Amino acid sequence: MSFVHLHTHSHFSLLDGLSTPEEIAETAKEQGAPAVALTDHGNLFGIPHFLAACKKAEIKPILGCEVYVAKESRRRRDAELDKQQFHLVLLAESYDPGWKNLMKLVSAGFLEGFYYKPRVDWELLEKHSAGLIASTACLGGELPRTILSKGKKEVEALIEKFQRVFPGRFFLEVQPLEHAEQEEVNAEIFRLAREKNLPVIATCDAHWPKKEDRELADILARIQTGTPLGEPAKVDIAEFDLSMRSAEEIAARFPGHPEVLENTLKIAERCSVEMPEWGWVFPRVER
Numbered sequence: 340m341s342f343v344h345l346h347t348h349s350h351f352s353l354l355d356g357l358s359t360p361e362e363i364a365e366t367a368k369e370q371g372a373p374a375v376a377l378t379d380h381g382n383l384f385g386i387p388h389f390l391a392a393c394k395k396a397e398i399k400p401i402l403g404c405e406v407y408v409a410k411e412s413r414r415r416r417d418a419e420l421d422k423q424q425f426h427l428v429l430l431a432e433s434y435d436p437g438w439k440n441l442m443k444l445v446s447a448g449f450l451e452g453f454y455y456k457p458r459v460d461w462e463l464l465e466k467h468s469a470g471l472i473a474s475t476a477c478l479g480g481e482l483p484r485t486i487l488s489k490g491k492k493e494v495e496a497l498i499e500k501f502q503r504v505f506p507g508r509f510f511l512e513v514q515p516l517e518h519a520e521q522e523e524v525n526a527e528i529f530r531l532a533r534e535k536n537l538p539v540i541a542t543c544d545a546h547w548p549k550k551e552d553r554e555l556a557d558i559l560a561r562i563q564t565g566t567p568l569g570e571p572a573k574v575d576i577a578e579f580d581l582s583m584r585s586a587e588e589i590a591a592r593f594p595g596h597p598e599v600l601e602n603t604l605k606i607a608e609r610c611s612v613e614m615p616e617w618g619w620v621f622p623r624v625e626r
Contacts, residue, residue: 340586340587340590340600341371341372341373341586341600341604342370342372342541342585342586342589342590342600342603342604343367343372343373343374343375343376343401343603343604343606343607344363344367344372344375344376344542344543344545344583344603345376345378345401345403345428345430345474345540345542345603345606345607346376346378346405346428346474346476346477346512346514346542346543346544346545347363347375347376347377347378347543347545347583348378348379348380348405348544348545348546349362349363349377349379349385349388349389350385351379351382351384351385352379352380352382352405352546353380354559354560354562354563355380355546355559355563355576356379356380356546356547357546357547357548357552357555357556357559358545358546358547358548358583359388359392360377360385360388360389360391360392361388361392361395362548363375363377363389363392363545363548363583364389364392364393364395364396364398364400365392365396365548366548366549366583367396367398367583368396368397368398370583370585370586371586372398372586373398373399373604373607374398374399374400374401374607374610375393375398375399375400375401376400376401376402376403376430376610377389377400377401377402377403378403378404378405378428378429378430379404379405380404380405380407380426380456381404381405381406381407381445381448381456381457381458382404382445382449382457383402383404383441383442383445386402389402390402390614399607399611400612401430401431401606401607401610401612402430402431402438402441402610402612403428403429403430403431403441404428404429404441404444404445405426405427405428405429405476406426406427406429406444406445406448406458406459407424407425407426407448407456407457407458407459408424408425408426408427408458408459408460408461408464408481409421409424409425409452409454409458409459409460410423410424410425411460412460412462413447413448413451413452413458413459413460413462413463414451414452415454416454421454421455421458422454422455424455424456424458424479425476425479425480425481425484426476426477426479426480426481427464427473427474427475427476427480427481428473428474428475428476428512428542429441429444429471429472429473430471430472430473430474430606430610431470431471431472431610431612432470432471432472432508432609432610432611432612433470433611433612434612434613434614434615435470436469436470437469437470437471437610437612438470438612438614439470440467440468440469440470440471441467441471443463443467444459444463444464444467445457445459447459447463461500461504464504465504468504468505468508471505471508472505472508472509472510472606472609472610473501473504473505473508473509473510474509474510474511474512474540474542475501475510475511475512475528476512476544477512477514477544478518478520478521478524480512481497482494482497482498482501482511482528483520483524485497486523486524486527486528487520487523487524494527494531498531498535498537509537510537510538510539510540510602510606511528511531511532511537511538511539511540512528512539512540512541512542513525513528513529513539513540513541513542513593513599514541514542514543514544515541515543515580515584515588515589515592515593516544516579516580516581517579517580518579529596538598538602538605539596539598539599539602540599540602540603540606541589541592541593541596541599541600541603542603543581543582543583543584543589544581545581545582545583545584546576546581546582547581547582547583548582548583549582549583550580550582552582553580553582556576556581557572557576559576560572560573560576586600
């Protein structure tokens with residue numbers, strides 16, 4: 340039984356992820372996975388470290404990002420609306436155009452869309468979607484939130500939008516969290532997959548490598564929220580198991596759905612970013 344982690348955070352997901360890129364690569368290797376992805380929140384800062392770690396572990400790196408998508412325009416600055424953003428996982432299939440488009444999106448998120456977080460929007464996604472695989476992310480994703488708060492028509496319209504922008508490169512995402520809302524979203528995603536013949540992947544939204552790291556994750560969350568030990572946690576991230584679970588654990592959480600593991604292997608086969616040699620890159624100067 341094999342499985343590839345496609346939604347994984349390192350400590351470059353600042354004050355949110357606990358794993359180092361090296362721990363992510365090593366844990367995936369220990370689990371017998373052929374590949375592993377790095378999808379930090381809003382940035383690509385960890386990618387050079389991740390590439391080196393995967394090379395050392397002799398495991399295939401998949402380069403990605405969990406971008407923040409503005410509810411309306413990335414240029415809007417309205418605290419009532421814009422301090423909360425939708426999550427979206429993007430994975431590069433190729434160096435050109437995939438990785439180049441991912442860099443363009445992330446850069447624009449900081450340079451044009453930063454407000455609380457580096458945000459992109461649908462205008463940017465439509466312009467720079469080529470070579471990128473999209474999956475619907477966690478409960479903070481636009482599709483899960485639409486499932487929980489809106490009607491069937493809104494859900495179907497959003498799926499059609501994803502399919503138009505990411506044709507043949509759009510995956511529904513289920514997660515093994517023991518959480519009532521996640522269970523509701525998972526059930527609806529499986530229904531939508533059957534109805535619309537859409538592929539589904541399972542992800543762990545992993546924020547730390549091993550189950551025993553849960554206590555350290557609680558300390559990290561307290562640093563993020565300024566909550567001393569001994570006081571009730573403002574963000575109880577350690578309430579859930581966000582470790583890099585094994586293929587066997589994922590299969591046990593989704594009995595009767597072997598495709599959610601198999602599809603992660605298919606994505607891993609599709610994603611092959613051949614990086615050029617690192618070196619100085621200078622801008623072209625017109626004289």
